[in-house]
Amino acid sequence: MNQAEKEAYLREYSILKNQGKPFFPYIVAKDAVMAVVVMAVIIFLSLYLGAELGPKADPTTTTYVPRPEWYFFFLFEVLRVVKPPAFTPFATIGVPTICMILLFLLPFYDRSPERRIERRPVALVSGIAVILAIAYLTYEGAAAGSPNQVDMKAPSTLTAAQVKTFDAGKLVVGQSGCLACHKLGENGNDGPGPQLTHIGSKLRPAAIAQTLYNPTAPMPSFKGLAQQYPQKFNDLVGFLSELQ
Amino acid sequence: MPKLPAPPLPKSLKPKPKRPGEGNGNGNGNGAVGLSHPVAEAGVSAVDWIDERTSLSGGIRWMLFRKVPRGVNWFYTLGSATMFAFLSQAVTGVFLAMYYRPDATGGAYESMRYITDQAFLGQFVRGMHKWGSSVMVILIFLHMARTFFFGAYKYPREMTWIIGVVLLILTMAMSFTGYLLPFDQRAYWATIVGVNINGTGPFIGPYLSDFLRAGPEFGATTLSRFYAIHMLLLPGLIIALIGAHLWLITKLGISAPPWLKGEPDPELEQTEV
Numbered sequence: 001m002n003q004a005e006k007e008a009y010l011r012e013y014s015i016l017k018n019q020g021k022p023f024f025p026y027i028v029a030k031d032a033v034m035a036v037v038v039m040a041v042i043i044f045l046s047l048y049l050g051a052e053l054g055p056k057a058d059p060t061t062t063t064y065v066p067r068p069e070w071y072f073f074f075l076f077e078v079l080r081v082v083k084p085p086a087f088t089p090f091a092t093i094g095v096p097t098i099c100m101i102l103l104f105l106l107p108f109y110d111r112s113p114e115r116r117i118e119r120r121p122v123a124l125v126s127g128i129a130v131i132l133a134i135a136y137l138t139y140e141g142a143a144a145g146s147p148n149q150v151d152m153k154a155p156s157t158l159t160a161a162q163v164k165t166f167d168a169g170k171l172v173v174g175q176s177g178c179l180a181c182h183k184l185g186e187n188g189n190d191g192p193g194p195q196l197t198h199i200g201s202k203l204r205p206a207a208i209a210q211t212l213y214n215p216t217a218p219m220p221s222f223k224g225l226a227q228q229y230p231q232k233f234n235d236l237v238g239f240l241s242e243l244q
Numbered sequence: 245m246p247k248l249p250a251p252p253l254p255k256s257l258k259p260k261p262k263r264p265g266e267g268n269g270n271g272n273g274n275g276a277v278g279l280s281h282p283v284a285e286a287g288v289s290a291v292d293w294i295d296e297r298t299s300l301s302g303g304i305r306w307m308l309f310r311k312v313p314r315g316v317n318w319f320y321t322l323g324s325a326t327m328f329a330f331l332s333q334a335v336t337g338v339f340l341a342m343y344y345r346p347d348a349t350g351g352a353y354e355s356m357r358y359i360t361d362q363a364f365l366g367q368f369v370r371g372m373h374k375w376g377s378s379v380m381v382i383l384i385f386l387h388m389a390r391t392f393f394f395g396a397y398k399y400p401r402e403m404t405w406i407i408g409v410v411l412l413i414l415t416m417a418m419s420f421t422g423y424l425l426p427f428d429q430r431a432y433w434a435t436i437v438g439v440n441i442n443g444t445g446p447f448i449g450p451y452l453s454d455f456l457r458a459g460p461e462f463g464a465t466t467l468s469r470f471y472a473i474h475m476l477l478l479p480g481l482i483i484a485l486i487g488a489h490l491w492l493i494t495k496l497g498i499s500a501p502p503w504l505k506g507e508p509d510p511e512l513e514q515t516e517v
Contacts, residue, residue, distance in 0.1 A: 001398070001399050006399055006400075009399060010400075011506070012505070012506035013313070013497065013499075013500060013506065014506075015506035015507070015508055016313040016314050016315070016500040016504055016506045017311050017312070017313045017497055017500070018311060019313070019314040019506075020311045020312045020313040020314045020315075020316065021252075021311065021312060021314075022249065022251075022252045022308075022309045022310065022311055022312070023307070023308055023309065023310050023311070023312050024251070024252075024308040024309060025252070026312070027312050027316065027320075027498075028308075030318065030320075030321050031321050031324040031325070031328075033321075034318075034321035034322075034324065034325045034328070035324070035325065035328040037325075038325050038328050038329055038332070038379060038383070039328070039332065041379060042329070042332060042372050042375055042376045042379055043372065045371070045375035045378075045379070046368055046369075046371030046372040046374075046375050047368065047371070049371070049375065050367060050371050051360065051367055051370040051371040051373075051374045051375075053353075053356055053357060053360045053426055053428055054426075054428035054429050054430050054431075055428060055429050056353045056427070056428060056429070057353065057427045057428055057429055057431065057432030057433075058429060058432075059432070059462070066430070066433035066434040066436070066437045067430060067434060068423070068434050068437075068438065069377075069378075069419055069423055069434075070378070071378065071381045071382075071416075071419070072416075072419075072420075072438075079441065088444055089444045089445060089446055089449070092441045092442075092444050092445065093441075093442075093444065093445030093446065093449060094446075097445075100409070100413065103409050103412075104406060104409050106392075106397060106405065107397050107398060107399075107401075107402035107405050107406070108402070110397075110398070111398075113398070113399075114395070115394065115395030115396075115398060115502035116395070116502045116503060117393045117394070117395070117502070120395065123392070123393075123395075124393075127389070127392055127393060131389070
């Protein structure tokens with residue numbers, strides 16, 4: 001905005017301001033009504049949904065699947081979508097930082113004097129695009145599982161029963177935190193453990209079960225799982241041996 | 245000194261101008277309203293006493309009775325609604341702090357148990373604090389969307405926008421640090437992941453996550469650090485910046501709806517011959 005446009009704005013604004021009403025009581029009354037609505041919504045949410053307290057924090061568990069508060073889901077989803085480790089810093093810090101800087105500098109790169117949104121096509125389109133992107137990512141983040149989830153499709157050669165084992169075992173892999181050290185397809189970290197993408201073609205099911213019983217340190221033994229939940233253990237072995 | 249705006253009183257309540265010869269003649273002509281009795285004057289003199297020492301009345305009149313542009317609608321209440329949600333968070337937070345112990349090795353979770361299960365209205369107040377944070381985040385985004393689509397961040401309100409963005413970041417930081425405090429499994433693991441994500445950032449990332457954890461590992465002092473940031477550092481910053489935000493709004497005036505044209509009052513354009 002140049003000096004003439006600034007002065008034109010201030011002149012027009014002072015006319016509109018003089019035609020307006022005093023802040024007290026007219027605007028204060030509206031704000032008070034809104035405050036009552038906000039209070040009512042908060043009290044309703046508190047009474048209706050409450051505040052549950054989960055089990056006590058236990059740093060020794062490795063199977064807990066962390067979930068952020070819902071309004072961080074869109075950030076969480078950006079992290080989940082970007083799989084290659086080289087791009088992870090870009091997704092986690094880069095994207096939010098760039099968005100924040102763009103938000104900060106908005107008054108400096110949008111300098112046109114036009115304020116009506118129907119005459120600011122770039123602002124209208126980018127504003128709606130950002131809202132849709134955040135809504136979509138929040139929805140996806142809410143619907144999808146955690147970063148521990150294994151995102152793999154069962155091969156089409158399997159029978160229905162084998163697909164069932166595949167899906168059940170996939171869940172056990174996610175819950176057991178295998179992805180911290182192993183890579184399965186596009187999921188997880190490449191190392192320190194070996195890649196498991198084609199483990200079924202290298203080891204027979206019995207050998208896989210044996211490795212799970214007596215792993216090389218630092219991998220934890222799955223003996224406990226086999227004794228407590230044999231079905232889960234069998235699904236795990238079944239899933240891994242189906243990874244041809 | 246510019247004339248300060250007067251309270252918008254209805255006609256029947258406005259003090260009538262003195263008739264000639266009435267009153268004591270030194271300009272303090274309240275005789276007609278009947279404030280001559282000493283008891284009736286006590287309130288007035290107490291206000292006068294404070295005003296003589298602080299000169300507050302000018303600022304209050306400037307703030308309360310300023311005009312707000314024509315056409316201001318319900319979208320303009322989102323900012324004050326956000327501030328109200330923050331006040332609700334502050335009040336419920338004070339009550340939670342009365343019972344909460346930021347002790348990771350035993351106490352934090354137990355004090356949350358006590359608040360949730362035993363303290364009078366404990367779960368209700370905790371629910372208000374928990375859901376109030378969601379309400380505040382929604383309102384702050386709606387307020388920002390209103391500002392964006394109405395072009396209200398443009399000249400001369402650029403500083404108000406920048407302070408608003410800082411307030412948005414601080415609000416997100418509030419909910420991140422507050423998430424750990426219940427110290428249940430969900431809180432613990434989500435915070436571990438969050439701090440590790442911070443650590444992957446370029447340059448300052450590792451330092452930031454070390455600062456948050458109070459060391460290279462998640463330890464006993466991490467919880468009290470999060471607690472101090474959540475209830476001392478961030479609220480102080482937020483209160484100061486809300487003050488600056490409000491001061492700028494009052495000084496510059498609330499932006500007018502962009503679709504209105506400022507035509508001068510036709511009565512003023514009339515020329516009498």
